[in-house]
Amino acid sequence: MTTSKPHERPPCEETTPRSGSPQSVRIRGLSRSFGQKLALAPLDLDVPAGEITGLLGPNGSGKSTLMRCLLGLVRADSGEAWVDGVRLRGDGREVRARSTFAPGEFALYGQMRADRQLDWLLAGRDREAHERAHALANELELPMQEPVHAFSHGMKRQLLFAAAMGPRVAVRILDEISEGLDPAKRGLVLERLRDDVKQGTAVLLSSHHLGEVQRICDSMVFMRGGHLLSDQNTRTVLDHSRRLVRLQFAPSTDLARLEAVARAAGAVDMSGPAENLLLHLDDQDPRRALTAIFSNSDLPSPLRIEYGQPSLEELYRELYGEDAC
């Protein structure tokens, strides 16, 4: 993953990536507005081959628009993108031929039998893709002879997942692929995704399920309001989250005094009310700051301390001010 910021140079100066290059997806300055509403601010993003990149953000943050623009389903207002060395142009047919896509919001043809629906989803792909997809659908224990209207939401997702995993392509773009799945099926889906990435596929995965993202993603991209907020690998994100300590004090606590003590002991920032205070430390060892707080007789003891969770949730809350799943 490389830097992520509004593009600063003309995309045409970029070297067009070649098939098999480390960057399977390269986006430069892609943007889209719907009327006055900015859906996607110009952004740069690289998705490396052999990695899963998690795309995180609340509803309406631009994740789906980014995916659709990348596939040519929504025409970008500006910017350029390459998928497996092919530049996005026209209606994106060439890009879609080199990638697979599972949309987040979808419906299937209810009267169609599941096996036919799967073949329909794979129209234009080779026989091998059909065979792999059917094998995966069988592994997921989907009743392929049943009409799709008999399927639960989770089963439809699995069918879509099987279709997205069938073709041998360089890039898979999966929007909320595990939403609605039971834990066992979710585990299997993520396992198959991991196996696929080992073959060198690049996956761009949008999800609200932070545990899942943390478990399988190599990098994370945070979006809000169409803007790319942060673009880091998972280790960096978790390292950052380990510098956070959440404290709960009585409401009457002198926050100014508390902040002064905390800063003197290595805190770089303090935010939130006394009942839900967040300390940002300068390293991953909270002992110095906590000792300073406990040993200061002017400050009450905290009612609750949270530290050490692999807290992507904390980071999400910090970025968006709201909880994820």
Place this chain on the structure above:
Amino acid sequence: MERTLRSYLLPTLAYFLLLEAMLAAALLYWPNFEENVGALKAMAPIDLLKEMVDTLAQGGIEAYVTGQHFFKGCNTLGTAAAVLFSAGAVAGEVHRGTFEIWIARPFSRRRLLLERWVTGALAVCVPIFLTTLTVPWLLSFVDTQVPLQPLLLCCVRQSAFLLCIYSLTFLFSTVFDTPMGIALSMLFATSMAFAIYLVKVVTHWSIYRLTDIEVFMKIMDRGELDWSRLGPMIALSGVLLLVSLRTFARKVP
């Protein structure tokens, strides 16, 4: 393509059978009509219908066949088919929520739309030709005949007319997202157009003037098509298809 064909198959078969049933009933009634034409004229409630019965009586079996099959059968059932086969072409996908998975496959949008337009157009027009081909067989039951070739030219004229209605509805389907609304609006508009055909003072405003008995009788008499009307109808369908392609290319999931 396979799914598109399959989804059109049953409705097309139903449309064909209805058209054939109407045609058979009308043609087998010919001896009674010929015998009672005077009484039928007297029973006609409005002047325009009386004139129509006169035209049929003067034109004989040819006028009767074109009037029953094209003016009555194809204009009513054909219009309904043209509207119903196109209203959901794109709007139906949006309405069902399948639009995104439809366009996300590795096909160009142009191909997807043309595939659908062509399939629907064939579904509208082929039954007209097929039912027309059965006219000589049906007329053999009432011991009369009509030359088939001019009847097939009438099919071309009728199909061109219905393609205009089909293409306009198809365009609306690429613009709007509610197939039911599109279908009801178009059916209302075409019903109104058919209704005003029967009102003498405004009959010249009706689009069904383009496919009435007089038009088909000219084709039967001359044995050739009137390209001054047919050409613009085909061109209009082409333009509507081009606009549909442009609209569809920009349609957002």
